[in-house]
Amino acid sequence: MTVFLTLFFCGSSCAQSYFNLTSTRDYYSIRFKLVSNLIVIPVEINGVELSFILDTGVNKPILFDLTSADSLELKNTEAIYIRGLGGGEAIKAYKARSNIFRIKKDVVNYNEDIYLILDQGINFSPRLGVPIHGIIGFELFRDFVVEINYARKRIRFYRPGSYKYRACRKCQTFPLDIIHDKPYIKATVDLNEQKDLEVKLLIDSGSSDALWLFRKEKENLVTPENHFEDFLGRGLSGSIYGDRARVEKLQIGQFELKEAKVAFPDSVSIQHLQNLNERDGSLGAEVLKRFNIVFDYGEGKLTLRRNRYFKQPFKYNMSGIELQHNGIRVVKELESGIRRGKTNESPGEGVEIRLDRFFKYSLHPAFEIAEIRDGSPAFIAGLQRGDIILTVNGKATYRRSLHEVKEMLNEKPGKKIRLKVEREGQHLDFTFALKKVL
Template sequence: MKRLRAICLLFLLCYCFLSAKAQYFDLRPNKKHVTIHFRIVRNMIIIPLKINNTGPYNFILDTGVGLMVITQPSLVDSISLTSKRIIKIPGLGAGDDAEAYVTPVLNVDIQGLDSYNVSAAILKTDYFGLSNYAGIHIHGLLGYEFFNNLAIKLDFGDSTLNICRPKDLHAYRNANKIPITIEDRKPYMQANIVYPNGKKIDSKLVIDIGAGHPISIEHMIKNNGLPQKFIAANLGIGLNGPIDGFISRISEVDIGRYKIKDVLASFPDDTKTEIVTSIPRDGNLGIGLLKKFDVIFDYTNNAMYLKPGFLYKEPYEHDMSGLEYYATGTDYLHVVISRVEPGSAGDLIGLEKGDEIVTINFRDVSKMNLEEIDALFKSKDGRSILLEVFHDNKYDQIILTLKRRI
């Protein structure tokens, strides 16, 4: 509760300090279209950019963020700020109040684009741990300013952003146009959610490509309870830190003319932490579902276009190890377990928080990325995987037998 309120206060304070002028990006005068290649890392869209002629830095595209956030505190010294304001955020840090910088206008250089009046918030402490989660250096989040003035096509097949001005947009042939609203600098849409009991609910969802899940449904536990089959989980990393809750399946999500079946759904635990949002909503539509499509965002005309992509028919599968883990050390070459789900495959063989995974099927994890490990751990129910782990100050070889939990 305290941290949620503090984050809301952070954004309120930052917004008050930021320039009153519109903050946006535009194509350079001699350009009508720009193509930018991105990386997908653990369901995060990452693009390179420079700030004040330094970098490049890795930023996550995040429609769920209303302002640019620099999550790597060391950038304060690297980007040569001419001045900066400090604001205090009560209750965010441990002990004393936390502090954040609000920058003056920055020169944000993205291939083929110019920035106008773009400022950022910089926390003095990295509360998010996005670099550890991704296994590569992550420096921040880029949201509303990137999307508000341009039409942006996301092609997950070839990992490209195709960008133009809205007047020059040619939507995909046979694409489904989905009406959206822009409220509090974020996009919202309506979707029908069909639950396992057959109940269909028209739901207002924030469109959040910075969220890795397919869909997150809020206020579900208090209002309706959980579906019959579920597992407890850390649902990811939000701006307020780790999100505790549950994962289950819902029968269907209907978006326009598309009906996506048997969808993995996240349910934040609203019995422990009150979910407070500036705009009333029912949930959050994440990249786990949107990456099934080629997507166009056109904020100017309150539209999103969807066309089925190469992942459209791929079924949803969840982790079968019961392990949550992160990368650490120089260049993030070590993988350490952060949580073991009780009763899971990992729990049954005695793995614990703090154990280090050294090799998987005789392959050193320093030669793997976290996505490869994720894919192995949700590959097949009953599959046996040989792990070498550093546990209780010694190296052990153990067999992990994957177990489908949801």
């Protein structure tokens, strides 16, 4: 599963601004898209509608893809430098003040700051297969009680004090710590035959992974012997690498998740993170999506109720291929049609029917291998980064979404996969079998 995870730290003082409901109702409801476990919502900035990831791990909105939003007008800008996950250097950004943010009709902030990144390398749309222009988080959770129904893909923003907690046998409410504008929860893990290790986790809805832990030998948080090295994702400061494994059990109150995926990022990737001593890792969206959740920052509460995703198995990428969109390609298709006409050759048969065959050319996204895991079935078969996947088991990829193609490459252990790819203008065939990881 491709990971999307970024953390942001203010490069200058962050001015206070607030979201409000413009109507007299107690709440406003919107639908969202669930893409690689991430919540994507429409956000209108200064009259231009964009797509943002709802990220509990970010304290100010960040805009990083202007390719389809070049008409957006930003005023009162100043240059700053920011850091995030990854081993790279700080990157230049521009802070723009006094912007109007609107989510659909009723959720509005008339004086919002935003941080604009012009680095074209910071673009998560290709990996997710849908346009993503930025991330937004803390202020929405601070200014409302936020109810997220992952099963129905719906969010409700409640006025503070208006949310009514109902008796619910299948729910559990937890204390929620807000530290430096980010939410934390306590859980336990069974790891390396150590039982009930208590961990404090950042709740990070902007990570599509399940669980991250930081190596701390004194607390018995060490990588299991059964693990593999992998590319974990892309942060604001570059690529993130580390080890992947499984915990025997992840326990959040009454909720028990067995054989959950866990990643241990390397020290270079997290070197710029502040307050590392205040937490042991992150709880990502592959766990969060298994619940319907109520975030109540004002009261310091988090309520969980498991949903239909709860019992889904935690699957690692069995092919070893990470895909992304990379431009478009021309597809040549053979089509046929019926053409009717009249003929004078036979008075009794005045209609002529012809079956025409012709080619149609159309443009479709190119699905490119962005990363390939060393030692994986695809790697052993000879596939390479940059290969464009044309067909999977005889089925053309251009008729499918990025998510659908990923699922075709990750169905079940032992599944035989036949790929036709384009490499440097040549069409090549490869065959391998999916193999369960760990």
